[in-house]
Amino acid sequence: MRGADAIVKALEDEGVKNIFGIPGGAIIEVYDALYDSGINHILTRHEQAAVHAADGYARASGKVGVAFATSGPGATNTVTGIATAYMDSSPIIVMTGQVPRSLIGNDAFQEADITGITMPVTKHNYIVTNPSELLHIIKEAFYIASTGRPGPVLIDVPKDVTVAEVEYNYPKKISIPGYKPKTKGHPKQVKRAAELIMESERPVILAGGGIILSNASEELIRFAELIPAFVVTTLMGKGAFPENHPLCLGFVGMHGSKYANYALTECDLVIAIGTRFSDRTTGRVDNFAPYAKIIHIDIDPAEIGKNVRVDVPIVGDAKEVLKDILKIIKYKKRKEWEDKISQWRRKYPLRYKNDGKLKPQYVIEKIFTIEPDTIVTTEVGQNQMWAAQYFKTKYPRQFISSGGLGTMGFGFPAAIGAQMAFPDKNVVDVAGDGSFLMNIQELATCVDFNIPVKVAIMNNQFLGMVRQWQELFYKERYSATCLRCKELRFDKIAEGFGGVGMVVEKPTEVEETLREAFEIRDAPVVIDFRVERLENVFPMVPAGAGLNQIIDG
């Protein structure tokens, strides 16, 4: 069969149900093959959004997300999406068309060296130089993207390869000599970890996104309850542990609650699982958990000892390692530590001023109380931090956010991906007015495919987080952060695209409007919340400070 037909058949054999993308000259044969396939294709309006949607689909479902783009500008538009997925270890496949092999290197029309460009932001990438390698490469790509520490894999396919005759024999098994991820923790280290846990009087679990990726939430709950240990999560770890659980202290780091940051600073043992100790989580590294020994469980050996000192390193899959440790630890009462934590909790609750003005925190709380099962995606900035603070995540994969790269414009297309994975769920993108504009064109996609994503804009007419920094650290010199868009009518824009638009100006309108929006199941809904413009995200640990040096509102 034609190379293009082999590609589509291989994707079917991999169980792919949805592809996000945009066609073009170099990938036209593959789209021709797709025409006869049962695979659902979502035509996004920008390739960046296609990749974010595939990423959102992967994060919501745990399956590999797939995006298509043509050569040249199509391919280069995918780069931010790929880098976003790379930083957050999200399993996606990006397939790009390429100019015919005979033209590669000649600066042909719509030619770009996309494998060269994406080398630093992919787990691996391929250019298919021989049609006979095509199927093997696809098989390898899915395997690499979804195993070990997951990540994006790009496959660049020259147009003549998609036309060439290929014999369809999709490989069942593959062996890559340089890629053998280790899932089982070393027994000696597991034993040492158990010993440290039993000795500890003030243990804290730092749960990262790795727990969600390894589907280890159940094990984590058993682990935390058995010790027992309080759990703080990173931004990526939100949802790894139910936030309504008495042992959960919520998310930690730059905008974490005071009690979570105090717990992580004062503890005598950090059990870090599936986290890379990003600077947003640790604060100043030499001030990080100064009294604690550190156990670090991660599937990627390169993360161990990269940012913080580690006493017991365990390389392995979170689920496997937790199962092993669970077998050899016992319950131990730690009354003093429990009392200390509940004291902090009482003394320093997460709070905001309820002064009759429309507060973004209030809106986010309402989303959660009206529909606790809502999948929330976020943009990046204040909206993201408020969502992380006030949306009490119940289950894994419920909170989807660009953590590592911090990509504004991620949340909306990611919500489209999440909605495709769970058509019946309520999916809300918590947005800022700055971020939403960065992929607003996807309203057309939602209308086209009847995707009922809700966009809740925390509209303060500012690039709010940068403005907050300018207020606190740059003497209120608001350089280029005021969006001056009082006249901008997001509700009318939504209507112009064929979706539904709503405006909320008073707290009393929030609940009713959200309920009305959540009822709509066949079109996108944009709700423009005209929130208090100068509201800040507190508490806050300034960049480069220790986690206990907290600024309060």
Place this chain on the structure above:
Amino acid sequence: MAKNAKNTKNANSNSNDRYTISVLVENKPGVLARVASLFRRRNFNIESLTVGTTDRDDISRMTIVVNGDLRVVEQVMKQLNKLIDVIKVSDVTEKSVERELVLIKVKATSESRGEIVELANIFRGRVVDVSKDSIIIEITGDEDKIKAFINLMRQFGIRELARTGMVAMQRGEKVVSV
């Protein structure tokens, strides 16, 4: 891993230490670019890098000399290991034979030629080309020997210099192979 954790805290390691790393890679297009790109984006410094095939056509061996403290070098090795095309990464700094080949073209007049050849002989170098006013010497050896010889040649005037970069192999039983 236990050993690595101990090393991380090694107070004696110095940021200017020199490490030699052997890397076995799949002999595929783009491998060198992947390795080079990794070093650049992780801000690691390469002192020298050589590539050649092994006894197997499908596997190449890179010898990379890097400067840094132990922590940095451990990160280098771990990050290299993450590259899919990299099969094996070994630290061969200890107990290894290190060799580099250098070609030096030195100004040589009828008066100085004799002395240059004599010095080359002492260093077991070979004269590979002689012309009216220059001479090319081929010399192999470890870093110290090469440095010493190059320094000696400066007085005559070095016109051109080409080095292969270091290759290394551990003595005795230890082998770097698949």
